[in-house]
Amino acid sequence: MTPPSLELFVRSLHPQGAHQRQEAILERLEQLEGDDEIESFSVVVWGDQISRESVAARSLKGRYVLNRVAEFQQWALSTNVSLDSFYQTRSSGPESDVETETTIVLxxxxxxxxxxxxxxxxxxxxxxxxxxxVQDHVDALAAGDRPVDLQDASAQVV
Structure with missing residues (x-):
């Protein structure tokens, strides 16, 4: 089996309050790649939120982000896990003539x-x-383990 490829999504390359945590994850990913535990990794800056109705959402980068979020949500449905706490959807409007806008907080x-x-x-x-x-996921990869078996974890809930 070939090693996995990873995409790390971040709001900023120097996030306030999360810089040390982000740097630690990036260092671990570099090490995993150097040790051939993963095939490759890329870093995608996606900001803090995206409005589905915005002009930016129709751009190449905006479509990429929205497609990835949709792919993640489909994966969550098929594996019986939740992303709701981490990908929150907010609606604004309508205020008289203003159309409702849906924003995804990343x-x-x-x-x-x-x-x-x-x-x-x-x-x-x-x-x-x-x-x-994310730290749990990277720790599992570093230990040479498959990330946690989410099916078993979700099956334990009654």
Whole structure:
């Protein structure tokens, strides 16, 4: 089996309050790539939110972000986990003639793992009552383990 490829999504390359955490994750990903534990990783700056109805959402970068979020949500449905706490949707309006606008608030950091081009893991996510963080995901990869079995975790909730 080929090593996975990863995409790390960040709001900023120097986030206030999360800089040290982000740097630690990036250093671990570089190490994993150097040790051939992962095939590659890329960093995508996606900001803090995106409005589905905005002109920016129709741009190449905006479509990329919205497509990734939709892919993550589909993955969550198929694996019976939740992304709701991390990808919050907000609506504004209508105020008389103003049309309703839907905005997706994006997490400070998100990690997507692809195996042979197929999405196999997204973090952060919640399975049952357990939150699986980006750090948990990277720790599992560093230990040579498959990221936590989310199916087992979600099956434990009654």
């Amino acid at each position: 997490p400070v950091m998100g990690l997507a793992e692809y195996q042979d081009g197929e999405l196999v893991q997204v973090s952060p996510c919640t399975a049952g009552e357990t939150v699986h963080t």
